[in-house]
Amino acid sequence: MEWHLKTPLSPEDVEKLEAGDIVYISGEILTARDEAHAHILEFAENGVELPFSLEGAVIYHCGPLMQQAGGRKAEEEKEREEGKEEKSGWKVVSAGPTTSGRMSKMTPPLLEAHKVRAVIGKGGMKNVSEAMKDKCVYLAYTGGCAALAAELIKEVKTVHWLDLGMPEAVWVLGVEEFGPLIVGIDSKGRDIFTEVRKKAEKVLAEMEN
Amino acid sequence: MVVFLSSKPSRETFIRSLVDLLRKAETRLSDDVVNAIKKAETSEESPVAKSQLQAILKNIEIAKTHGVPICQDTGILIFFVELGSEFRPDFDLEAAIREASALATEEIPLRPNAVDPLTRKNSGDNTGNGIPDINWKLVPGKQLKITVAPKGAGSENMSALRMMNPTEVEGIKKFVLETVTSAGGMPCPPLTLGIGIGGSFDKSARLAKEALLEPLDSPMNEFEKEILEAVNALGIGCMGLGGSTTALAVRVRTAHCHTASLPVALNIQCWANRHASIVFGGDE
Numbered sequence: 001m002e003w004h005l006k007t008p009l010s011p012e013d014v015e016k017l018e019a020g021d022i023v024y025i026s027g028e029i030l031t032a033r034d035e036a037h038a039h040i041l042e043f044a045e046n047g048v049e050l051p052f053s054l055e056g057a058v059i060y061h062c063g064p065l066m067q068q069a070g071g072r073k074a075e076e077e078k079e080r081e082e083g084k085e086e087k088s089g090w091k092v093v094s095a096g097p098t099t100s101g102r103m104s105k106m107t108p109p110l111l112e113a114h115k116v117r118a119v120i121g122k123g124g125m126k127n128v129s130e131a132m133k134d135k136c137v138y139l140a141y142t143g144g145c146a147a148l149a150a151e152l153i154k155e156v157k158t159v160h161w162l163d164l165g166m167p168e169a170v171w172v173l174g175v176e177e178f179g180p181l182i183v184g185i186d187s188k189g190r191d192i193f194t195e196v197r198k199k200a201e202k203v204l205a206e207m208e209n
Numbered sequence: 210m211v212v213f214l215s216s217k218p219s220r221e222t223f224i225r226s227l228v229d230l231l232r233k234a235e236t237r238l239s240d241d242v243v244n245a246i247k248k249a250e251t252s253e254e255s256p257v258a259k260s261q262l263q264a265i266l267k268n269i270e271i272a273k274t275h276g277v278p279i280c281q282d283t284g285i286l287i288f289f290v291e292l293g294s295e296f297r298p299d300f301d302l303e304a305a306i307r308e309a310s311a312l313a314t315e316e317i318p319l320r321p322n323a324v325d326p327l328t329r330k331n332s333g334d335n336t337g338n339g340i341p342d343i344n345w346k347l348v349p350g351k352q353l354k355i356t357v358a359p360k361g362a363g364s365e366n367m368s369a370l371r372m373m374n375p376t377e378v379e380g381i382k383k384f385v386l387e388t389v390t391s392a393g394g395m396p397c398p399p400l401t402l403g404i405g406i407g408g409s410f411d412k413s414a415r416l417a418k419e420a421l422l423e424p425l426d427s428p429m430n431e432f433e434k435e436i437l438e439a440v441n442a443l444g445i446g447c448m449g450l451g452g453s454t455t456a457l458a459v460r461v462r463t464a465h466c467h468t469a470s471l472p473v474a475l476n477i478q479c480w481a482n483r484h485a486s487i488v489f490g491g492d493e
Contacts, residue, residue, distance in 0.1 A: 122363075123449055144481045166320060204443065
């Protein structure tokens, strides 16, 4: 099946997706990788509200390569972060997915604290299908396809936590028909990556015999 | 991809040429790599894997047309320098390579990836303590050859090194297969596998990395073919979603080692096998 979804995503949007389906997303996605995940969890632990909403959100495991349209320096941009209504002044150069496996441990507590409905990344995740059950899906985007992704990102809405560095900051991106994304882990517990890995392990065991 | 510049360069020309070289390495893949991916797409039977390979080929075209980096992980910059004994530069080559790296970061642009390993503070320009990584080799002759190979973290993180038992030569293949299986889709297959066998702990890793620079269309020996066939039998496929091509090529390099040692390093390269070379000063 092929689906075209709009953010924010509802639990119903997610429930109908099956492993192997193709998905295109329009609306808003937020980048978050290692440091941003650690930060989000820290905020949750201390009961501090985030500077952005994760209600029905789509998180993109991505450390983009950005360029400032007017050639402003990063420090100046940080000061401008206060006035969020303004156009960010940034443009995307290249923005493919990063290896999701690194976020495997931090994802179950993240889903516990926030109603994130989809996680986009590459390579799959270990031990998250239980935490995703009935509420979230993992969408695989072709690793390395950063120039293609940049074409589908229409706007850099704003940036949070730029002090973490360009790749680790949270970038709020406006996207249109972002995909094709393959449902790698669905909300019913099916996980293509684990299935493929188990099959490979079996082949390997047979080779040794 | 090799560019030739016949005259001995001034410092300015040298830096400008390196920025151009980096731009080329980051925005275009060489024909041997593109052809290998096309071949994989043609022979792939899984529709999901085929869709992923088609996205890769489309991405390569967009990057080339717009002159933008193929992948947002523009890597850490690794240089291999072959300095001819009769090539006499009148400036500090290392300082110039560092300056070119910082300039390329701003101009192309490249993602600033270099951080302090403990504080994780980003230097902002892809230079830092020991970065860019410059490997020097003195060779006879009048030329200076520089190869740059930007290396992303996704595939580098899945690489492995094992000090094996010297009687375990048969175990080398198993070590490679286990490493590739546990990596799954994380290193962005279809992969190129560089395997360094022998030397020492660190030399085996360097051999593995150098092996990745070999053109993908040059013939493989029997040992390399045997490993490639076994890796592809695993069925991990493009991006770990299942499929017939997990690796495009296997390259093995060896060096003599201690009689009591068997170092084996596997350097995993993602599909974006990026590198470009330039040769200075052939005419004098």
